[in-house]
Amino acid sequence: MTDLFTRLISSSVAKKAGVPQPTRLRRYQPGVALCEGPVLVAGGGRFEGGLTDWLATLAIATQAQSDDSADRLGGVVIDLSAATDPTDLDQLRVIGAPAIKRLAKNGRLVVIGTDPATLTDLAEVSTQRALEGAVRSIAKELRAGATANLVLAQGDSSGGVRSAVEFFLSGRSAYVDGQVVRVGESTATNPDALRPLSGKVAVVTGAARGIGAEIATVLARDGATVVAVDIPSAGDALAEVANKIGGTALQVDVTAPDAGRRIVEHATGRHGSIDIVVHNAGITRDKLLVNMDESRWQSVIDVNLGSILRMSAAILADGGMADGGRIVCVASIAGIAGNRGQSNYGASKAGVIGLVGALSNELRERGITVNAVAPGFIETAMTARIPFTTREIGRRMNSLQQGGRPVDVAETIAWFAQPGSAAVTGQVLRICGQSLLGA
Amino acid sequence: MATKPTPRKTRRAAVLGGNRIPFARANGAYAKASNQDMLTATLDGLVARYGLAGERLGEVVAGAVLKHSRDFNLTRETVLGSRLDPTTPAYDVQQACGTGLEAAILVANKVALGQIEVGIAGGVDSASDAPIAVSEGLRHTLLAANRAKTVAQRAKALAGLRPGDLLPSIPQNVEPRTGLSMGQHMAITAERWGITREAQDELAAASHQHLAAAYERGFYDDLVTPYLDVTRDNNLRADSTVEKLAKLKPVFGKGEHATMTAGNSTPLTDGASAVLIASEEWSREHHLTPLAWLVDAETAAVDYVHGDEGLLMAPAYAVPRLLARNGLALQDFDFYEIHEAFAATVLTTLKAWEDPAFCRDRLGLAGALGAIDPAKLNVNGSSLAAGHPFAATGGRILASLAKGLHENGGGRGLISICAAGGQGVVAILEA
Amino acid sequence: MTRETALSAVPDLRRFYATAAFHRGNASDTVPDERVTLTGVRVDLADLADYSRLCGFSLTGILPLTYPQLLGFPLQMAVMAGEGFPLPLIGAVHVENVVTVHRPLQADDRLDLVVHAQNLRPHRRGRQVDLVTEVSVKGEPAWHGVSTYLARGAEHPEAPTSPAPPLDGDETSTGPAVGPVWRLGENLGRSYAAVSGDWNPIHVHALTARPLGFSSAIAHGMYTYARAVAALAPRLPDAGVTSRVWFRKPVRLPSTVRLRSCVSPGRTLSRLESVDAEVEHAIIEQVW
Structure with a gap:
């Protein structure tokens, strides 16, 4: 997505003129080290030891405290899960300040806390809640592609914490910044680190182009057999995606009454199971509410929300998704912060967020996780059509000072889909480079 | 292909599914697309639908009626440009409008004989990108x-x-031995059999309405892959009625006998189709459900040159032979797919089967084959609505009928396709 | 006493047309007793191929039924241009032709040709004469052709006619007209002249036909006849066939014609007509 304006502000002239230059983000590649440089693990929380041991198995050097060596740190993990009093928060400053100075380009700060919702002591609750404000603020201070995120553990969930820390340290989370993830208890791991989705059958709706095509590609790269679904009229692009990744194409309109049944039949009939479903299909029909007609409103609500509700019934029925499955929805920052002219779209995406919360609770016993991603400004063919001033604002109004890529959305979804992410459910993760929009 | 072919044992050949690009009227949406372009897109759509990327198949058989000399090895070249394993062999066949179905029969026969486990049969034609020769x-x-x-x-x-x-020499849609276009031939046959304008228009309107309804209910969702921004056959007029068709001027025939119009004749069309055919074992290993079995087939030809028989009457001869071999009556079918080269073709064929004199004198039968239930005829639309890219029609009909039978929960279907040169290709599908 | 003229090579037909105006014929009621012979004729395969393609014959090792006529035509011209021949060369019209094939002629046979004229007789509109062409191979008769030419002149209303068999009552005369339709181009006469050597000006171009009383060039009768024979050839045996044509109204170039045929065992009967069936150009009957 290089247009003239982007090239202009990226030019060496612009650089000298002081226009801030976005850093080329470090993105995940299978087989490449989790992060570039040693990781400082400190803070004295209950996960510190386990994480240090785990990093050692990955051959990543760890440090227990910041030394004065010139080595740039690949990541900093501060485990404050044991902090109970506001005075403990100073550890963030004590450990963080020197470490951040040493943080490499595209470095990572991951703070681990305890989910305040699981606590009762007033001081403890406020201390843990304070971490969120601190991390979100630090994220805004970091430069050169570095990110800061918070993992909140529910109890002694070392498996969940490790999965989230791995995600945040890795290039998969390149465009995830200033976010909070809550993890439950689980001992699940990925049997195959290089192909974590090996043996899984994944359905991706809206897979013909844009973000959906990227999701299908990334899931296939991670080992999944992908059923690429899109409306019949997008069948040619869909076929190209399916063939490229060695999956199968299924032409079906997700709003069709029997869409869920056809998807389940195809996935289980052809490939033996249905393990991962990514509800990515979505449309926009923007108008100010005063000018909104019924068809614009209804079609957006039905495609983006109604269809997911209907399909879920078929997918979760007997003979559908097995226990331990994964459902991932694509929400939107518009569903969190709202967007002018998108009352229909915002409604549908907020509805999806509601669905994720409720359905995740309902399916917890079956080991099926339900999560959502909420993309911010992602460079797609669609955003390329936005008038450039508006586009440039959208692109730049975030801590990473650039737009995300479809692959950033796909990597997060692929992480949700991993067997090792069993402890992550009911989460809505923003992929927005910490956009100024929204909460 | 884990299964080892077992030679010298016949077995059933399954139609697993098909794909085609939407058919487009000539000199329109696909004007710039070559036969190879269209056949590759069709093949890749089929590959995507059935997850065949990188698979080596037994063979791919296809053909085109209008062919450039550079396309001497059209199907193999198409395979090499597709997502199939490049070690998949391929060859071309040509039997005019019977090409697509004949290709399927060839593949099914090899499957039946155990020579291959799986193959693709197809066809393509471009009336737009026609081969122009030098004088x-x-x-x-x-x-x-x-x-x-x-x-x-x-x-x-x-x-x-x-x-x-x-001056260049542009291919003409005429029979070389008679100098008459297919329409002119059909007009003669229609006049002989007294086929009325009204009956032809009725059949044409039904074809459009059936095709439109099939699209509406999603029947073609897994039979068609869009191509070059065309998502549905663009000859389809969902609002077609007998009244509208009645307004068109006849284009074939003369005077009171001129009953054939652009509305009840198929237009020149561009398009391609392909069908996946395999053994039961291969289907099972690949978790694919056979939609129908290609049970038997027959071809016939008539001597039309000096007027002994109508150019497009050969299926009328092929079907009774096929019925006799399989011990069936004409009424023993749940669906009939009679290719609508012209509305009059279908009506003449049906009328001939109802005619005791024709059945006795020409077919050598004791009596008439009888009438069929019109409600079972071309239920999801046919060539009048979809268009007719010559070699692609067989694949369109075969895949649609197989899916129709599967949807029906079983049954038997008859395919009848007339072809230039006075030929006819017919087949029986069962599910 | 029969005069034998043995030619050593095929005469150039153009020479005859150049001097045709001087052969005015005479009032004699007999034809000269002359036989023109040419022996050891070999068919040029390239010429045969061009002829076959133009007329619609398949190129096989066997000569088309009409082909020896083409070989014998220069000899016919030599007879008709000879001294004392009663009919004028200019204006003589080919009205009938009968060919009998006794045995198939191979393309590599050495053919011996003999042509003579006979049977000068009155016709309703003038006088007509038969030119007989006999082709033999190693002394064995193989092919026999009789070409009847008419020279318009004093009318003889009482003269016997040689009617073509009627098509009325045949299947071909009822119902819609069916049969091969041929579009014959303006340049057809020149194309056929190039393969046959018959550069008669009435066939070549409208400009050369006009002085001879035709408003346009007309197709060679032997071309339309050959085309019809070719269309029916797959139904006919290679030998034992007698093929007869009655030429009616000439085919003006360009035009579109249809061949309507009635095919039965041992016989074909065809009518070459204008595509609107208004004009009858020729009747062709073949029996075996």
């Missing part, structure tokens, strides 16, 4: 110049060129 004069001159051994001989050969030789 005979220019061709002879160029060939002579090419054979010349010296510059002087070559110059002499080229000097024989006349200005008129430079």
